[in-house]
Amino acid sequence: MASGVKPRVKSPKTASAGEVVTLKTLISHPMESGQRKDSDGNVIPRSIINRFTCELNGNMVVDVTLEPAISTNPYFEFEAKVDATGEFKFTWYDDDGDVYEDIQAIEVA
Amino acid sequence: MKLTRRDALAWGLGATAVAMLPMRAFAAIEDSIAEFTGGAEAGSGDISLDAPEIAENGNTVPVSVAAPGAVAIRLFAAGNPTPGVATFNFGPAAGSQSASTRIRLAGTQDVIAIAQMEDGSFIQTAKTVKVTIGGCGG
Amino acid sequence: MMKAKLFTGIAAAALAFGAGAAFADEDAELVINGEIEIVTKTAAPAHLDGALDEIMSGWRFRDSTTQAMEMDDFDNPGMLAVEDAREKWAMAEGSEGKSCMDCHGSPEDMAGVKPVYPKWNEGAQAVYTLQMQMNDCRENRMGAEPWKVDAGDALAMEGLLSSVSRGMPMNVAIDGPAQSTWEQGKELYYTRTGQLDLSCANCHEQNYGNMIRADHLSMGMVNAFPAYRLKDTKLVGVQSRFKGCVRDTRAETYNPGSPEFIALELYVASRGNGLSVEGPSVRN
Numbered sequence: 184m185a186s187g188v189k190p191r192v193k194s195p196k197t198a199s200a201g202e203v204v205t206l207k208t209l210i211s212h213p214m215e216s217g218q219r220k221d222s223d224g225n226v227i228p229r230s231i232i233n234r235f236t237c238e239l240n241g242n243m244v245v246d247v248t249l250e251p252a253i254s255t256n257p258y259f260e261f262e263a264k265v266d267a268t269g270e271f272k273f274t275w276y277d278d279d280g281d282v283y284e285d286i287q288a289i290e291v292a
Numbered sequence: 293m294k295l296t297r298r299d300a301l302a303w304g305l306g307a308t309a310v311a312m313l314p315m316r317a318f319a320a321i322e323d324s325i326a327e328f329t330g331g332a333e334a335g336s337g338d339i340s341l342d343a344p345e346i347a348e349n350g351n352t353v354p355v356s357v358a359a360p361g362a363v364a365i366r367l368f369a370a371g372n373p374t375p376g377v378a379t380f381n382f383g384p385a386a387g388s389q390s391a392s393t394r395i396r397l398a399g400t401q402d403v404i405a406i407a408q409m410e411d412g413s414f415i416q417t418a419k420t421v422k423v424t425i426g427g428c429g430g
Numbered sequence: 431m432m433k434a435k436l437f438t439g440i441a442a443a444a445l446a447f448g449a450g451a452a453f454a455d456e457d458a459e460l461v462i463n464g465e466i467e468i469v470t471k472t473a474a475p476a477h478l479d480g481a482l483d484e485i486m487s488g489w490r491f492r493d494s495t496t497q498a499m500e501m502d503d504f505d506n507p508g509m510l511a512v513e514d515a516r517e518k519w520a521m522a523e524g525s526e527g528k529s530c531m532d533c534h535g536s537p538e539d540m541a542g543v544k545p546v547y548p549k550w551n552e553g554a555q556a557v558y559t560l561q562m563q564m565n566d567c568r569e570n571r572m573g574a575e576p577w578k579v580d581a582g583d584a585l586a587m588e589g590l591l592s593s594v595s596r597g598m599p600m601n602v603a604i605d606g607p608a609q610s611t612w613e614q615g616k617e618l619y620y621t622r623t624g625q626l627d628l629s630c631a632n633c634h635e636q637n638y639g640n641m642i643r644a645d646h647l648s649m650g651m652v653n654a655f656p657a658y659r660l661k662d663t664k665l666v667g668v669q670s671r672f673k674g675c676v677r678d679t680r681a682e683t684y685n686p687g688s689p690e691f692i693a694l695e696l697y698v699a700s701r702g703n704g705l706s707v708e709g710p711s712v713r714n
Contacts (some may be wrong), residue, residue, distance in 0.1 A: 189513070209504065244385040249372070253395060424645075
């Protein structure tokens with residue numbers, strides 16, 4: 184169980200139909216790469232967020248496969264085209280099986 | 293030795309002139325790229341990669357990629373213990389085929405971005421990032 | 431291969447040396463979230479007695495991408511811990527069943543606290559750092575366990591208290607009952623230590639702006655602590671940084687929480703009087 188993992192999203196509340204908006208996401212996660220060793224010399228096993236997806240009204244915006252070279256507290260910035268009022272769904276998948284989700288409403292003015 | 297296109301790809305050469313070449317694990321990067329492209333050649337095209345020339349810290353290096361019309365963009369760090377960094381798959385609701393993130397670089401090396409286009413072809417670009425090891429603060 | 435490796439090393443070092451100008455935009459201004467104006471450069475306080483004309487925040491010495499990360503609270507990874515602390519602020523802890531909020535109100539009500547720390551505490555008859563004051567509250571008023579110096583919880587809370595004072599000028603007292611502690615700190619600042627025989631002043635007063643290997647030396651100000659160091663990917667506290675610096679002169683270092691480091695923190699904070707409280711900052 185990864186503790187203290189918290190997702191955060193910066194997304195606009197409103198947009199005009201067809202507008203391209205910028206989304207920023209950040210999740211607090213150590214992204215243990217599997218390269219480090221502990222004081223006894225044993226490899227600390229890999230434990231990372233391995234996938235991040237963003238959907239808008241059920242349509243895929245972006246689906247990211249993460250590998251250990253993504254920095255601690257994974258950060259993504261990308262663009263979405265807003266078609267209709269609804270919601271953005273952001274999902275992060277952890278190696279340990281946990282799934283984190285954040286939902287942000289968007290209204291087409 | 294004749295520099296084949298595959299070699300040029302592995303060495304991170306392409307549309308951008310590369311000042312420095314990666315020092316380790318050429319085989320690993322070649323295999324990693326081949327896994328993504330299925331062995332197809334990646335040519336030059338409308339793909340950009342933004343990365344600092346000198347990274348103040350290798351632990352958190354901001355990078356951006358963009359390839360209009362791409363289905364997916366894969367990022368590699370040629371000198372890392374494992375070269376794969378991330379794959380960005382773009383869907384119908386994407387506003388552009390671009391993304392920014394922060395990555396870890398083990399040392400000075402080439403960062404390579406390869407985009408898979410809708411017609412199944414691949415285009416690529418690379419950038420050398422010098423990673424400094426601090427004086428006293430590090 | 432070996433030759434190529436050497437070439438890379440030399441070229442990288444040469445480039446780092448020559449690229450000093452490319453690093454930070456030393457004329458850039460720092461405005462956080464488009465609204466908090468941070469003073470990162472100002473006249474040196476009088477007590478510096480001409481040792482420096484101007485003082486500058488460490489922000490000015492970082493490259494543009496690091497600087498950019500601090501300009502927006504969403505982009506600033508240090509704010510993750512601050513948000514955690516905001517939740518802790520409202521949670522009761524300890525035998526008395528009190529939270530910080532019960533006595534102190536909202537975190538925003540604490541604006542103005544960070545700029546004057548470290549400061550003299552009448553009850554303890556000693557100079558207190560902000561972390562010491564927080565522990566005083568925890569032990570004596572909440573009946574809770576004190577935090578270790580620069581522990582994650584302590585830094586997150588210090589980060590929260592700092593964040594609500596951003597933009598306010600540092601203003602620690604150097605006279606009155608704090609004076610002798612301040613003078614002890616000043617003496618430490620100018621004392622050479624270690625096999626490398628370096629004092630704080632050698633680097634941060636006499637060589638700020640120069641490169642020490644691949645590090646761009648700052649003035650060693652602490653107005654922006656706690657700092658989210660990209661190298662550590664977490665908040666780092668002032669006294670932990672002092673420990674690192676002293677260790678880097680190859681000296682037997684003092685420990686965080688020691689009287690020497692409390693005195694040094696007071697003195698170094700006073701060197702930055704006039705710069706805005708900036709933390710949690712982003713540094714390399």
